[in-house]
Amino acid sequence: MEGQLSIDARWREMLAPGYAAATATLCLGVALFAFNGFLVSTALPSAVDELGGAALIAWSISLYLVFAIFGGAVAALVKARHGARAGLQAAALLFTFGTLLAGLAPAMPVLLAGRIFQGFGEGLIAAICYALIPEIFPSRLVPKVFGAEAMVWAGAAFGGPIIAGVISETVSWRAAFLVNVPLSLLFMALVFKVVPITRDERADQALPVAQLVAIAGGMILVMIADLAGSVAVAAGLLLLSAFLYVSAVWVDRSSKARLFPASAFRLRGPIGLGLWVILLMPMAQSASSVYLVYLIQHLWGYGPTLAGALNAVMAICWSLTAIVVAGQASFALRRLLIWLGPLLLVAGLGAIFLALEHDAIALLVTGQALTGIGFGSSWGYLCQGLMEAAPEADRNRTSTLLPTLQSAAYAIGAALLGLVANMAGAAAATSPEELRHAMLVVFIVATAIAVPGFLAAWRLSPLLYRRRER
Template identity: 40%
Template sequence: MPTDPEPSVASSDDAGWGELLAPGLRAPLAMVSLGIGLHAFNAFLAATALPFAVSELGGAQWLPWSSTLYLTGSIVAGASTAGFKARFGMRLALVLATLVFLLGSTMAGLAGTMGGVIFGRLLQGLSEGAVLALCYMLISTFFPQRLMARVFGIEAAVWAVSAFGGPVLAGLVTEAISWRAAFLINIPAGLVFLLLAVLTLGSGQENGDLGAGAGSVPAGRLTLLIFGLVMLLATNLTTLDLARHTMIGLAFVAFLLFATVDRQSLQPILPSGAFSITSPVGLGLWLVLLMPLCQAASGVYLVYALKHVWNMGPLTASAIGALTAVSWSLVAVTSAHVSTASARKWLIMTGVLMETCGLGGIALAISHGSLPGLMLALVMTGAAFGLAWAAINQMVLVASSDEDRDRSSALLPTLQSFGYGMGAALAGLVANQAGFSSTASSDVIGKAVASSFLFGFAVMLVAVVIAFGLMRRLRALQ
């Protein structure tokens, strides 16, 4: 690992946007942008459609399951993608993942029960986790370090378009047709991506080492992760305190066993020093985990709260629900030109502090019924991600050793998904404990949802301490 976590990034001041269109970079940039765009659009479409699917099919208590199992699929796929790519190559991996995505979208759109929707979402998660991890691999494989900030800026623009267009499109389609159409609209987009994957990548594009163990799926370790997440989800199905505490304990034991076994594996999922408190990579990965974990309640309950507390329709609720993503993307685009290590440290610290304040503001706004306060807090939370997220990702990638960079590239979106999945399960536990149900009054729903955001605020205080530790570590290495 280099002693300076950002040895050559400072030279990115000299990197022009036009360089991304140079021969050999155009096709990878298009693939990365389309893959991330497909993931982003579907995320916003689903967040808008699911509360209205619940209104037709019932099962409000299954909302955390829909989010967490979707993200569990993303985790399983993302953790297996480095080996899968090494075995089959980039093009075949993308083709197979897109076919699974098309199947999952079809099943969710045609489902007659919430169980069918959840299974379709699980398949979508499997496919999107693989596509997202492969796109991150394309970034670290094809683009020099001095262009990475520009690439992340382009992807932020993709998220900005998706953040605005996804909810608006979902709201319009849901109001004009039904929530089912919001899932089925993924099919033509997926077919376009499938065609581009076939046309732009070679049949053996970027195969890695096919030696012993390459391409294998770490089934035992992934089982531990899945077991832990399911245990957290299952706490929502019992009213017995002893059972809940036992399930939470089993979940965290499973996560610790995963990390222990992975360190001893010849084909680890985690890069060296992952979650160490003495290295920039380890501390950075903690932030990649905790920032989405603390904000995960938004994806589960925000549109539902807007619908039931403020009596909003699909279009209005989806537009307000998108404020976080829109502000994230717009701030990320404007901060993409930041190239110095010292400036990036400032972005990380400021972003972590802003998310903490934003989550506390969301909890207060919902509990007091203040829509303007809620909108302001949502914008603040999104801006926090826009400031910090690309800087954290770039710092982790550059600080990783050459042999770990592929694992780090695949781990970043996978860990983000794990954070959202774990956060959704924990938010569901907190909300259900506070009285959330499909038959609860609007006042109870508001207080329950506010409690889930207050939980995120409390955990973000830990992230603040970690961010300060990261700043000290980076200064010590300079």
Template identity: 50%
Template sequence: MSDSASGWAAIVSRRYLGATVTLCLGVALLAFNGFLVSTAMPTAVVELDGVELLSWATTVFLVFAIMGGAGAALLKARLGARTALIAAASVFLVGSLLAAIAGSMPELLFGRALQGLGEGIVAAICYALIPELFPSVLVPKVFGAESVVWALAAFGGPVLSGVLTETLSWRAAFAVNLPLGAIFMALVLFIVPVGQRDSAPGPLPIVRLLLIGGAIMAVSLGGVLNSAWLAGVCLVSAAVTLVAVIRRDEAAATPLFPTQAFRLSDTVGAGLWVILLMPLAQAGSAVFLVYGLQNIFGYGATLAGLVGALMSVAWSTIAIGVAGVPARIRPRLIRLGPVLLVAGLALLALAIGLSNMALVLVSQVLIGAAYGTSWAYTSQTIMEAARPGERDRASALLPTIQSAGYGIGAALAGLIANGVGIGAATTPAALSAVLVVTFGLCAALSVPAIFAAITMTRRSAQRFT
């Protein structure tokens, strides 16, 4: 393939522009709604008299997104890609409408659940379509484009929802999904092929999907409990449930996961550990950094949010920069990612302890670089290493496992922070001490991802083409 056919211009050429825009918009809906809550929901819960349920607006969205993503490959097989995307986007639009017109917190939470379910399926199928709609040489560039979408959502999502909330209503922040979703559905009808349907797909594994949702709900609950003992029970119960589901899935007639999922002896299995562990470790900084900047450094919400979003900017910038590296370099980048993450989180703990903003900025760049260097090639390796007939399951799991990692990591970070006394940290010095321990332990949690990446690349270096 010539340079002109494999460069950045290729994904926006007449042949691939429609597919690029469609898949990026599908991911953008998930990214935007992930950042929506931080600015629109505080106003919504006050109006609806549901402040105590604020965290559940994120929890129900996450839980149902994970459940939808876990079953997305089966829906694609049953209905075909186009029909499955239209159906899922319709669920998302109904949820957005219900959230926009909600008259109570239960109604709003029901809308958020439908949003999560629909968008979890949409994002997963969009990932599964990448290797179908693009040649292997363009896959890293598509991931680079999607990382830009996440960076724009990190900046633009809170700003847009904040402007809509302040000038119109928090309801407008949910209603803006309606035209975006309609545009996505129109693009799907024109761009996405119908796809082959499995003639004998078997029954949907409703019990396993519900168990996955229940486990993630238990993780989320554990992250907000004041009792460390009860939180620990929730996390252990969730871990046991997820392991049991994975074991049962191996022998199921309609599996949700690829063969050897989470087995370190397998390329795909080791890769899924990387996809899980990196967000799990980084979630602590995502949850507590902005709070720390406001209460330790005295920053306002906007400036603190900009510092927090620096990670996303570094991610997208570096992802674009490495998207065309030679194949022989890519396994090294996969291994480098978790190393940079450990270094970035450890430096963040040191920076908070020293109250050194310059080091905070460097740590954010390192954390972003961890994803920018490795995420696209890790994902591509998993897709290409999947066994015959399992590529859809492996590809669709990527955003699902990533979301699960963030959810589990946020709960663990909350448990750590509560355990070392964040509730009683009423001074900048006391809060600094809490966050040093929290970010330091998050750095330790990211170490296993290094070994998973090494194991993965030992078995997959020859797969890059």
């Protein structure tokens, strides 16, 4: 039937002998990134107590994220030149080395160096794993892969802090870091078994130096802006970083050694429109990621545990929705979900704004649920649609760019909305009402960022899933 997939995709097929090892490999690649973030954020305060360097604690997170983005940026080039297996093995070794360096660090600067290696390795792993999804799995199973990965993220969100807390208290913070070592070794073994030895003999040998320098400079400026105490300095740094990002895309279009898809961020085709959605949705949602737990504690007086649980509603709804919609065979329904998800994000952020204005915690939880449902319903089909819509020559560049752009969007959104919060008086707030006023401004801006994401998705959705799978 037109618009229907020819073969019904069932969850049990993911565990069949032909795909079980591949599913485990890709999910473990995601788990390394997801669990590492929660493990480190929980164990880091104990590390600071022992090593000192409290002023550097924010750099531990920022350096990891910056180098993860940089690793993702070069992933397509690594995969084309050396093949997915060699790239993943090398990335896992870098991640393992960084984990050992951080876990055995005698001083805070050494721990920061370990975080750099961890970030670069995990950025490569995440991006190459994304690129492998349409290569290993048939189109009918790709939504199931995204659903399985959503389950991994949900498990990490709940289990990561608990595991890290128990290990840190009963053994040491170093053990919480080092728990990643056996996981990365297992990942390397699975990669050796599952991922074939392939490389693109036509791959450009030239390194896109200008683009990489511009991206690296932009990321560093975003990191510094996020930590800057002055609103004026932060604003200037963010403007300069935006200039560098735009320059990287502009230079790439006329470069022989390209880093991005040829139509990246153009508004007339599916790839360009889709990348705008991938950028704007996480940017807008970063308002909740950064501020919600803090607001729940300071405006409603809830403790850290309950505040964290309410904040986790988004992750739960994302995972459950991704699992439910993963079996949708109708192309028309997939196109509907692609624009419905960003619309639900707009509604969710609007609900959080109203919750702050009217002091309604139930409305805040509703907003978190709508946000999670929005991402869960659209993200998998959006990513799959872009992978399949990309020309063959740009398939790797598109696939590896998706998780990298998502991480960059969270970093940019956190810095931008942090600037907005400070300009609105959040840093100087001395009462709940002053804090509430500042956060209302933040969520107005976040909603304004989400609206063009929805408009781009509205224009994009008719352009995807046009052909019936054979």
